[in-house]
Amino acid sequence: MPVKINTPPIQSRFYDFIDVLRDAHIRISTDEILSLFNSLPHTVFDDKNIFKQTLKTTLIKDYTDIPLFDECFSRFFEKGDSLEAFLDEADSAAQQELSDAQKRDLESRMDSFLDELTRNDIFEKTAEELLSLFLDELMESDSGGGGMGMMLFQSRSSVQQSYSSPARREGEEGPGEGERDTFFDQLLLGMMKNRLDKKKIGSSLQEREDYLFNKYIYQLTPAEIREMRELIKRFGQKLKNRISLRKKKMKHGGIDIKRTFRSSLQYDGIPFKIYNRNMKIDRPQLVVLCDISGSVSQYTRFMLLLTHTLQGLFSKVRTFAFISTLVEITPLFREMDPERAMNSIYADTDFTYGWGSNYGRCFDQFIGNYSDALNKKTSVLVLGDARNNNQDPGLDSFIKIKERSRNIFWLNPDRKHLWDWSDSIASVYQKHCVEMKEVNNFLDLSEFIDKLFLDK
């Protein structure tokens, strides 16, 4: 099928789609757009797979964005109208009785009108309501865009009528003049709807993610947790990529005398080639102590999932779990994926048997059995709500942990004003931590990890 791709309407449809992708926070630069338009003469439009792949291969450069792209694509192109409709629609614009200039004028007004609206307006109001608001504003602002004044005016009243009482309109709609109005109404309404849909697709996807990441981990429903598993993987991958890029930058050390000298031998001792020593990248070692009792288990699950997605960034991660006794669970994670490892911990009845968390006893046990895990490079991460059930806090051992490690952080899922409330002894421990941080959604969590690598 020969397609004239250089007509402005078709191009603007592509830009619309690019806007949708950008709303979904996919980064698309001019280079990608250029290569999309360069590719169009070589591709075919009547095969959907090929068309989709053309867009994907030119626009998307990060494979973690592919699920998002697929979602945007299916919503943008398959929402009722097919691929042909996408192309046809561009042609139909020519049939309108409006001149190009008028149409462009109207479009730009509509765009700026929509840009000023708040998010809530866009998501809650219908296209008809917004159209009537838009027409109102247009009437007030000036004489209503050269020559279209009368048409717009009629349109306004009929649109307002229609959305205030749709039933009546259906009954009263007569032939003749009404039809012409309807046609113009439909055009306006169509324009408005297109714009709304466009705005909604990208940002609604993005909002769903933001919503999940910001929601209290406690309040996530099982369905949402399942949904998040993918997100965490994707997000973890991005975080990992970013941090590893940052690490790479500080690689060069001084001259490697030994190696330079050795290679110079073949050139009669003249050091033709100079070798640099690679600076040792000091990846932090991490010891994670997590309370997995009922009160915080949901939260811990997420933390463990994230730390293990990021495992490659640390030179060593050792993970310990406790309720009333402490066990090392590192080997579990080595053997299976985090999800299964977590489940198998809870399935172990020896371990879950007990009377609620006992932080003191577990710190004592840690110092007694596992203090070899600590050295001056270790960061210790304690996850828990510090609700010790009125038992001995084991502060001596906690201080020992602190002294033998590089630093110690405590992530507390409780709200700050609840610390020290009831059986929580947060402030007892807080005094000895570098930081005790309130962390109860996913974004806080990843922010913390990100920072762990900056503080060097």
Added chain:
Amino acid sequence: MFNSIEHTIESFAKERYISSKEIATTVYLALMMEKPVLVEGPAGVGKTELGKCVASALNLDLIRMQCYEGLDEAKALYEWEYAKQLLYTQILKDKLSAMLQDEKTLTEAVNRLSSEEDVFFSEKFLIPRPILKAITGDNQSVLLIDEIDKSDSEFEAFLLEVLSDFQVSIPEIGTIVAKKKPFVILTSNSAREMSDALKRRCLHLYIDYPSRDLEERIVSLKVPECGNTLINDVVRAVHKIRELQLKKEPSISETLDWARALVLLGYEHLDHDIAVTTLNCILKYEKDIELVKKHAREIFVH
């Protein structure tokens, strides 16, 4: 050169490479637009194979560069042959002193010498490495840069000039522009993220595990002695296994191994017992095998 996307698929099929429309589209566009392709995807889905296949389908030379940590421009672009330069100066010592004999002052001697120094920094003393080779060749070639994610991020910077302008700048000589632009394929297992600059210069292709239909065709092509029932059983089982949360999912090459093994053992269809005893063909971790065994009843229907 390929005429169309369909033609691309057919030509690949002749080279015994079954490609999806997505793969063919990207390769075709990249050839038309003269842009490099960055191929990502899980291990064992045929990324490297794609590069080889393009080369043989178009009857071009394949120049392959395997990346690793510490790969530098001397190994990838070009290198001066110091030893040869040194040797030549030694041999030419007499000639040089004869040449400089007439010069009276030291300055004149230096000037005389430096007018000749081009001799020592010419292409005669240059060892071309894969990238330079791909560019200077008289025929068009396919340059396969394999596992680019294993190289250091500095290395990407060397590539940028090649990828966008198909040229290499050598300070002592100048810029060498490609006579015939090579078709560049980069593969990555996503061990780390590529820089934006690199991604911008390439078309991006993500190859995922193939659909059942496609995978069945691949098996029947590569293991022709395998009967239809067996192909069907094997591919269905592999697809179900991929849905489990495994440490290492079986890829196409594992599916092929499994099919071959079953043929050698003389089976014509796959039942539960056979499958469980031969699981080690497709799974590489003890824990994964255990997990699959636990779900065996759902996976192997016969």
